[in-house]
Amino acid sequence: MKLKTFPGGLHPPDNKKWTADKAVEDCPLPEELIIPLSQHIGAPAEVCVEKGDRVLKGQVIGRAKGFVSVPVHASTSGEVVAVEPRPHAWGKDLPAVVIRPDGEDALEGLEGADPASLGIDEIRDRIRDAGVVGMGGATFPTHVKLCPPEEKPIDTLVLNGVECEPYLTADHRLMLEETEKVLDGIDILRRVLGVSRAIVGIEANKPDAIETMARAGASRDIEVAALEVKYPQGAEKQLIKALTGREVPSGGLPMDVGVVVQNVGTAAAVSDAVMRGLPLVERIATVSGSAVAEPKNLRVRVGTPLRHMVEFCGGLVGEPAKIIMGGPMMGLAQLSLEVPATRGTSGLLLFSEKDVARSPEGPCIRCGRCVQVCPARIMPTTIAAYARLDMADEAEGYGALDCIECGCCAYTCPAAIPLVQAIRHAKAAILAKRRKV
Structure with missing residues (x-):
């Protein structure tokens, strides 16, 4: 099979072997959940709870402010112990709701629905109200992507199952362990966009995911394409070029060439939101790197401190020289482990001193x-x-x-x-x- 790809790019060592074969484990709740009101591109949510309030899992604690915004929900039931700025992945303290779990994990009464019984606007509203954002790390509100202007008709839905960043295996495990949920989400996204063509792009270093998704998707007329192992194969414009041959113009968006791109994790979150009435309060994240005792794939609640995730993975091996939220190529370096996981936390990487390059900057040698x-x-x-x-x-x-x-x-x-x-x-x-x- 000839693998599809795009011009340029490179292939850094993928280092996925530490977690690729490890099933997702549920990370236990921490003593405190720190839930930021800024977890997405666009206007941050506006807090609507106070210190001392009791909240239920899935309850709105921050209302959306405007069209390019989504609400924020409590990740479990418990008491609001603070509403104040706390450390954030973006490098500064930002407003957050701090919840002390009560151990009951009581869920607010949410109702799922058969997508076929809902209108298109109702489905979009459910996706927005559930706080669904791009799960590949970009965190752009999903309902906005599902509202293309009439003058830009969409004919193709592209699903990003590439996960080209080294070390990360969260999407890989999702496609293997929750295949039907991902496919249900794809069907819902197709219905909202009014398209029949859906292509799932997966890199060739995940042959089990390619086989699983292709076999399950065949009866739903969902295509699965194997892609060359090359970074940044999962970038929107590069993925569109590889899968469709279309080139998004300079300064343009995928919708300019009739395409909408969504991550496979986003598709799973859409399925939860519409069919089960579950807001986005947890996600799968990879914890890996040479400074982690036992790398794992974790299902983690939004607001879980990074330190708690590391402790569940056996703790640290020495003092980490570098902490990265996300992948090593495009992730955000962190100053401490007190930062909480957000909806966009696809991974947490910790590296020992020996694995951190510290070459001094030199002059450009015009090598090209x-x-x-x-x-x-x-x-x-x-x-x-x-x-x-x-x-x-x-x-x-x-x-x-x-x-x-x-x-x-x-x-x-x-x-x-x-x-x-x-x-x-x-x-x-x-x-x-x-x-x-």
């Missing part, structure tokens, strides 16, 4: 490796040079805004130049200038 691997087909070193000179217009002319911040350029750079950081600086300057116009 960054250009060769760039999936966006831009010139990272040139844009970075303009960024350092605060020449935003020139950086924009070289396509800075097309950068997807995948990190391929920095990974392959022999001079250890922090190219992604420089390009982010350029993008911020370009957008700030546009806002002033």
Whole structure:
């Protein structure tokens, strides 16, 4: 079978062997859940509970503020012990609701429904009210993606089962262990979008997931495509190119080429929201890395402190030199383990000193490796040079805004130049200038 792929990219060691064959385990509830009101792209939720309130699992504790926003729910039943800023994955303290679990895990009375009995608007409302966001890490509100404008008709739904980031195996295990839930979610998404074609893209290093999904999806007319093992195969534009041959234009969105992309985890959350009435209060996350005693795949409640997740995995092996929420290529470095897991926490990686590269930055040697691997087909070193000179217009002319911040350029750079950081600086300057116009 010829594997599908896209131009550019690279193949870092995937290091998935530590958890790929480990079934998902339920992480026990911690003594305190710290549930941030900012867990998605868009306006943060507005708190609607107070200290001293008793809440039930699934109860709304933060209301959505606007269309590009979703509510936040209690991850278990218990007492609200604080509503205050707490450490957040984004690097600063942000408002959160702190809940002390009562051990009952009492669920608020939510009702599931047969999707066939619901109208399209009712399904979208259920997805929004359940707080479903992109589970691949982007956390864009799912109901917004399901409202394409009439002038941009959609004909294809693409499901991202790629999980191209090294170490992460959460989506892999989801596709193996909750196959029917994922497929139910795909059917619901197809119905909302009014499309019949659905393609699930999975990298070839997950042959068991490819076989399982293809066998189960055949009766539902859901395609499964095997993809070359290459990073960033799971990026939206690159995935669309690999699976459909269509190219999203510069500055455009998938809907510009008739496609909507959703993560397989998002599909499972959609199924829970519509068919079972369950809001998004838990997710699967991989805990791995050389500083973890026993790497695992965990089903973890939103708001669980990272330290609690590590303790359930046997604790630390020495002092970690680096902590990353997400994958090593695009994840967010963390300063401590007091940060809570959110709806976008696909993984938690902890590395020992021996596994952390600390090469000093050198001068660009004009080798062109960054250009060769760039999936966006831009010139990272040139844009970075303009960024350092605060020449935003020139950086924009070289396509800075097309950068997807995948990190391929920095990974392959022999001079250890922090190219992604420089390009982010350029993008911020370009957008700030546009806002002033």
